[in-house]
Amino acid sequence: MLNGLDIEGNSPLHRMPVRGKLIVLFAAAILLFLLSDLRLLVPALGLSVALYLSTGIGVAEAARRTRFVLFTVLLVAAANTVFQSPHEGAVVFCRLSTLVLLAAAVTATTGISAFMDEITRLITPLERFGFVxxxxxxxxxxxxxxxxxxxxxxxxxxxxxxxxxxxxxxxxxxxxxxxxxxxxxxxxxxxxxxxxxxxxx
Incomplete structure (x- = not known):
């Protein structure tokens, strides 16, 4: 079996607490779906690329890890371009690509066991009510x-x-x-x- 998706490093994202990463990712997802202005979405996409590469993953490895998901995003964006408008297609591409890269940056700097422990702590209050x-x-x-x-x-x-x-x-x-x-x-x-x-x- 291979190792997980996380890589060793000392970047700011590596040092950030797991809960903080998850909260920021959740907030970013909400914000991205509220935005439709390309003047904001394009810089956000560029920022997500820079953040992902700042983990020390390398361009080739970063592309290998995200190419399949980004190809799917490209297909969704193309469909929106055809059935709605080129502007909507560009918005969808920037929005989803940014979210994919942010999530990839989080998984690249967080171990699986840390993820599982934090998710367990966050969901435990719901367990008391019998939901999960x-x-x-x-x-x-x-x-x-x-x-x-x-x-x-x-x-x-x-x-x-x-x-x-x-x-x-x-x-x-x-x-x-x-x-x-x-x-x-x-x-x-x-x-x-x-x-x-x-x-x-």
Missing amino acids: RAADVSLAVGLVIRFVPEIFARYGEISAAHKARGLPVRPLTTLVPLIILTLKDADTIAMAIDARGFRRQ
């Missing part, structure tokens, strides 16, 4: 974050296997085996969780 189980929610978030690099690695292995056999690497031919392998991993993790009794605590 804090441990289950934090475990789910931790698994999602943990498996992102694993899925990237699976995709790389499948692409390498295609190239070794002289086959073209196409989305359809790589997506099906990627889904199958991911589901197998999910079943293995689920059995391990049940065997340790995490969901019966």
Whole structure:
């Protein structure tokens, strides 16, 4: 298994408390969806790029981690351009790209265990009312974050296997085996969780 998405460093974002990062990210998401002025959204996008790179991740690695999500954002923005207006498409692209990069910066500077501990503490008050189980929610978030690099690695292995056999690497031919392998991993993790009794605590 690969390590998580976090990287070692001493940037201001690394030193910032986990709760502060989550609060700022939540506030930024609300603010971004309230804004529709490109004179504000474009600088916000530039700021998010600078913040992400300030973690010391490197341009190539930063692009590798976010390219799939940003490609999806580009498709959504293109759809808004066609069905609404070019201005709306640009707004959607800047808004969602900024949010993706901010979230990527947070995950790059925060360990999975720190995420899970903080989410557990934040959700525990709701557990007293019977709305959620804090441990289950934090475990789910931790698994999602943990498996992102694993899925990237699976995709790389499948692409390498295609190239070794002289086959073209196409989305359809790589997506099906990627889904199958991911589901197998999910079943293995689920059995391990049940065997340790995490969901019966």
